[in-house]
Amino acid sequence: MDWGQILDNSISAAIRPNAIIFALAAIGLNVHFGYTGLLNFGQVGFMAVGGYFAAISVLEWNVPLVVGWLVGLLAAGGWALLLGYPTLRLRADYLAIVTIAASEIFRLSVMAPTFREVTGGADGLSGFNDDWNSLNPFPSGTYGIGFLKFSAAETWAIVVGWTLVLLSVLLVYLLIRSPWGRVLKAIREDEDAVRALGKNVFAYKMQSLVLGGSFGALAGIYFVSQQASVVPSNYSTAQTFYAYVCLILGGTARIWGPVVGSMLFWAILTLTNDTLRELVANDYIPESIMDPNQVGQVRLMLVGLGLILLLVFRPQGLLGDRRELMLEPS
C-alpha cells in the first residue's frame, strides 16, 4: 500500500480540473437552490448545452474559441428561458422534473445518429480547441510546489479554471449582497410575501435560473475546452447529483460553500477510490467480494450514502448556517 501516493493524488484532486468544473456547476446550483430555492435537477443539461454549442460553433462556423464560449453561454441562457417559462409559476418539484427530463432530452438528441453530422453521435466531437492550446503561455515542462506536479497543459487549465472560479464567486458575492440578491433570498423564504410587496417573482426566478444556468454552462464549456472533446456519455444525470453533493457538503447558501465542497468532494472521492483499488490490488479485499471494475460502483454508492447522511445529520454542510436553509417546501 503506497499511502504517500494515495495522499498526493487526493490532495492534487482538490485542485485539478474536475474540482473546478464541479465548483462552477455547484456555484450555479447555489444561486438556484441555495439563494432562490429553485430545484434544478438538470444542471448537467446546462453543462452539455454550453459545451456542445461552444464546440459546434467552432467546428461549423469556424469562429475563434472565445466566440464559441460566448455562443455556449448564450445558448444556456436560452435553454434556461425555455425551461423556466412553463415551470417557474408552478410548484417547486415541477421545475425539478422538467429540468431532469430536459437534460436527458438533450443528451439523447446529441447522441442520436440522425444528428451525427453536427453532433458526432455517440462518439462526440473533438478538434475544436486549437485556440486553447495556442493561448497556453506556459512552455512545456513541469510546474508545481512540493509533491504537486503538473504538466504545462494541466497548469494552464488549472490557472484558467481557478481564475474563472474566483471571478464567479466574486460575481455571486456582489449580486447576492445587492438589493436584487435580497429579493432572491426573500423569494426563497416566502414567495407570497414578496409577491404581496409588488415584486415580479416570476421575473426574479427567471433571472436566477438564467444566471445559475450560465455558471453551469461555464463549467461545461471549460470542461470541453481543457479536455479537447465533448462526449454525450459525460452528461448523465448522475453528474447533477455530484454537483448537489458538492454544494450541500460545502454549505448551501454560502459564498464559498460550493468551492470548498467541490474540493473536498474530489479529494474524498479520489481517496476512497485509490484506497479501494490498492486494497483490491494487494488482495486485502478478496476478488470474490469485489473486483477492480467494481470500485467505480462502490464510489457511486458512497456518493448516494453520503447525500443521505449529510441531509439527515448535517443539512447545513461544512460552512452552512441552518437558518439560511431552503429545505422547506415553497
Place this chain on the structure above:
Amino acid sequence: MKTKVVALGALLIACVLGTAAAAGAQEPTTTTAPGATTTVPGQPVPSPTGEAVRGTLFYEDENEERQLVEGVDVTVDDAAGNEIATVTTDEEGVFEVPLPGPGSYTATIDIDTLPEDISLRDEDRATLTFDMAESRTRNLLYPLQSGEGGGGSGSSFFDRAARLFVEGVRFGLIIAMCAIGLSLIFGTTGLTNFAHGELVTFGAIVAWVFNVTWGWPFIASAIIAILISILMGFAIDRFFWRPLRDRGTGLIAMLVIAIGLGLLLRYIFQFQFGGFGEAYRQYNLQEGIEIGPVRIVPRDLIGMGISIIALVAVATFLQRTRMGKAMRAVADNKDLAESSGIDVNRVIGFVWASGAGLAALGGILQGLSEQVSFQMGFQLLLLMFAGVTLGGLGTAYGALVGSLVVGVAMEVSTLWIPTEFKTVVALSILVLVLLIRPQGILGQAERIG
C-alpha cells in the same frame, strides 16, 4: 438511533441481494460466433497483439425480430488502400477480420451481395473508416433495412400503426403500474420519490435471482419477488421515511434524500447483478400469434392481461374498501383525514407496500418482455414522471391515463420519426403538458405556486 435506522435499511437490502452475488458466478457466458470464412487467397497475417474487426449483419423484419444476413462480402483495406481480406458473413451473420496491427483501416460492404429487398439504411456509409488501437477488437455497424423504408416493409401503414399501438398499450400499462405507487406516495406524503425506479428494479432482480440462480419456476419466483417487494416497501417507509417525517424533515430535503437513496440502491444492484441485461430462464423464445393485423408473443399478451387485472383490482380497491377510501382521504387532505380518526401512518405504510408491489410486478413484466438490468427502473422513472404529470400529480387514475398516453405516443411516434427519439417524444410531451395544462388531464385546476 437514526444510524440504526439507516443501517437497518442497508442490512435488509444487503440480505435480500446478498444472494445475487452467487448469481454472478454462473452468468451465462456469451457465445462467441464462429469465425467467418476467408475467400481471398493469402490469409491475412494476424497481429501478435490481436487486433481484429468484426460485425454482425442483421435487419429487423416487420415483427421487429432480428433476421441475420448470410453471404454478404465485406472487404477491409489498410490506409494505403491495400486489400487485407474479403470475408463473407456466416450463417450467424458474423464477419471477422484479424488485422496486422494498430492503424487506420477502411471496411467496405459489397452492396451487390446483399439479399433482394435488403439495403443499407444509409447508403453513403457502405465504406467505413476506423482507427484501431493496440490489442482491441472493434465492432462495425452496418444498419440494414428490409424494403425501402423502416422495419415494416410489406405491411401497410395501418398494420404498422396497429402493431405499434398494441406495443404502446403494453408499455403504457407497465408504466402505469409502476407510476400508481409514485402518484399515491406523492399524494399521501408530498414526497416526489426519485427512488421509485429502484423498487421496479428490485422486484425484477429478486425474481431473476429466484428464477435463474436458484432455478425456481418463473411464476413462483415472480410471486415471491412481489411479496418480498411489498415487505421491502413497507420496511422502507417504516424504518426510513417515517422516522424522517417524525423528525420534521422538510419535503425538499426528503426529495434530495430520495435521490441519494436511489443512487445508493442503483449501484448496489449493479454491484451485485452486474452491468449487463439478463433474461429470465423461461418464456424466452415464443412463437408470435396473429390477431388481426397484429402479431404478438403470448408472454406479452398474458402480461397485458395481468396488468389490466392488477389495475382494475387497484381501482376497485380504492373505490370500494375502507382502506382505499382512507387512502383517497389522506391524499385529499391529510389533516382532515387524521382528525376524522384515520391512522395516517398506517395508510401511508399501506401505500408504500402496495406501491412497491405494483412496481415489482411492472418490473417483472418489463424484464420478461425485454431484459432485467440494474438501471431498468431508473430508465422508467422519467417516463413515470411524464405519465403522472400528464395525468395529474397525486391522483391514481390520472397516473393510469397519463401513462397509457405516454406509452402509446412513444411507440406510435416511430411511424414518423426515428426510433432513437422515442424517449425524447415522451419527455417533450411532459414539457408541453406543463405549458398548456399544468394540472394534468384529470387533475383539478388550482393555484399552485
